[in-house]
Amino acid sequence: MLSLSDKKARRRDWLRNLNNRNRTGGRAIDGLTPLEVTRRGWLAGAGALAIAGCHPAARADLRFWATSYEGDYSPHLTAAFERATGLSVDVQSVPSTAAHEKMLTAFAGGALPDVFMVPSGWVREFWSIGAIAPVPSPALIADTVPTALALARVDGRDVAVPWAIAPQVQYYRRDLLAAAGYAGPPDDWEAWRAMGRTLKRRRPDDYVFLMLLNWPDTLVSMLWQSGARLLREDDTRGNFSQPAAEAAFAFYKSLFDEGLAPRALSTEVQDPLAALAAGYFAIWPSWPTLLLDLRRRAAELPRERWGVARLAGPTGPSVASMVSASLCVSATTPRPREAWALVRHLTSRSSEVKFQQMIGNLPARASAWNALSLDPQVLAPFAAQLAAPGLAPPVIEWERIQIEIQYAAERVVRGLQTIRQALAGLDARADQLLAKRRELVQAGQIA
Amino acid sequence: MTRQERAAWGFVGPVLLITSLVFVLPVLLAMALAVTDYSIYAMAASDNVRFVGAANFTELLRTPLFWRALGNTFLFACLGVPMAIGASLFAALLLNDATVRWKPFWRVALFAPYVTSVVATAIVWRFVLNTRFGLLNYALSWVGVGPVDWLGDPRASIPAILLFVTWKIFGYNMIVFTAALSAVPVELMEAARLDGASRWERFRHVTLPAIGPTLLLAAVMSVAGFLQLFSEPYVMTMGGPAQSTVTVLYFMFDEGFKWWNLGQASAVALILFVLILALTTIQTRIGRRYEWL
Known part of the structure; x- marks a missing residue:
């Protein structure tokens, strides 16, 4: 035995x-x-x-x-x-x-x-x-x-x-930005996108931003930055059909429409770090754990070729997903x-x-x-x-709603829906997902 | 009760008991769940569960993604069943030819994908289907077809997954067909040839009627299998791009296990059950008409 x-x-x-x-x-x-x-x-x-x-x-x-x-x-x-x-x-x-x-x-x-x-x-x-x-x-x-x-x-x-x-930040290819005349990524959306255009002109076959179409974090950061409050009535209903959310969606969509970001899912970009090293894209909004990969694979992408910066906001750095x-x-x-x-x-x-x-x-x-x-x-x-967190509404369903936001964004980016349609659809879907919560809040059983 | 009957019950009883415990009872419980609003809140406090009647079903009909999932599943089944059975039959016919050498080797080689782990093969296929470095796009470039974004284009994703699924499963039916083909009477085949029947006519009037029952079985199993497609899209695309590969079972998994909406997930399961039952009934009707059953 x-x-x-x-x-x-x-x-x-x-x-x-x-x-x-x-x-x-x-x-x-x-x-x-x-x-x-x-x-x-x-x-x-x-x-x-x-x-x-x-x-x-x-x-x-x-x-x-x-x-x-x-x-x-x-x-x-x-x-x-x-x-x-x-x-x-x-x-x-x-x-x-x-x-x-x-x-x-x-x-x-x-x-x-x-x-x-x-x-x-x-x-x-x-x-x-x-x-x-x-x-x-x-x-x-x-x-x-x-x-x-x-x-x-x-x-x-x-x-x-x-x-x-x-906290979500952006990693960038220092050398690629320097070659285009940038010491680091600009702070506000307009200038950030303009930098993207400059980089794209220099390397038309590659992209600038990596925002995987099935990862909601970057768009959610943009939504927080736009100041949109996405749920209403004690967080029991969707509140997506509003100008602030529309602005964030429009900015997000424009990065894909102009060819600055690839329309790709995480299942397609099998090794994003290798792609970053190869210059397939130059800016990657991501998390601290990327530091491990960057150190481990310093042979592919040496320390002097990358940098970290806060995410760009509508008028300068502001809140971000946390x-x-x-x-x-x-x-x-x-x-x-x-x-x-x-x-x-x-x-x-x-x-x-x-x-x-x-x-x-x-x-x-x-x-x-x-x-x-x-x-x-x-x-x-x-x-x-860290001092400027974008905090999600305190509801159990938020994780799910966040995924729905990204589904909607993907449909918008792929041209299957307009932004208004997508936002109206999101409201309906959020109402559906929050139905049980609404019932319990109205009954006074949860806050 | 005679002694013989007692013995029979002695043999059947335990099996019946276990079947009812692990199969009938859970099915009944799932049916009961389907008329409640069991969700994550029910886990928090059991008095949050309510009887909702058909509300889960009406809610499902209002959910665009459910319709999407149904549509995708039917697309998978309509394209996949002929593709898979066609590939199996074709391979079996080739293997059945007297001039083919090393038959056992080919049988094993073509059957191997069926017994390999779906996750391992899916990862390999993800590389094969890669837009920029994939073998498939490389091969297509020889015939002048531009790079196809197999797993990233909502229109190409279903064909891409079907390609993978067909490759993965055709070996099973191929073996079944090989067995059936070996039972086709040689005399009949020779007689048909002497009578001047062409290759197609021999296939249509000699081979096909002989393997009819096997074909029916393969069709029933394939339809049921394709309607329950889950692991391939789960591993290859996670339901994307733009939810174009979300199948009914994937939807059910997400609702039930990921988000713990067991009420609604059970309703989905019930709908899927009714669908498969209906389709199988139709298939058996067709089979009866051709006297394959």
């Missing part, structure tokens, strides 16, 4: 290594890759399995789920926790595109892990269904960036501990004390600084910002944008 479980563990070890290798491109980062840690973890796991005899489901003391890079690299942070406490932590990296359904299903099936990472857009939802426990002590959230704290708060209650904060990752403790965990200890460890100043170096994520702890070893030129736009 012992050899069987050993064999099983070794097989899984191999599979998992394979997965990790694929995800990280097999490159070593700071001499430390997720590969090594999981291998170590699995060797320990194999031992545990041997002790447990033929019981294959020998469980770790704590289970932790996180998405994307956070999930991949968390073993680097949990290793110290395991050493200090003697508890074992099983980290599972959940693909971000399937995380929402996976977590909801896990909640419905009573299989949520003890600790899990939730993007800010889902905090309210998971709180309202009773999946997460409130933060037990203010010490856990002391010294947190105010925006991050606001994103982890529901109806005045702290329900999650902010882990990382991500997301944060928070850590939640399951309401049903059998070991709340240990779970909160893990949260405290993961969100400690030193853990967040270490994570910043590893995956680019910006820390949610205010004091950690002073300890970052990031190039000040790169850090400054993020820090400035």
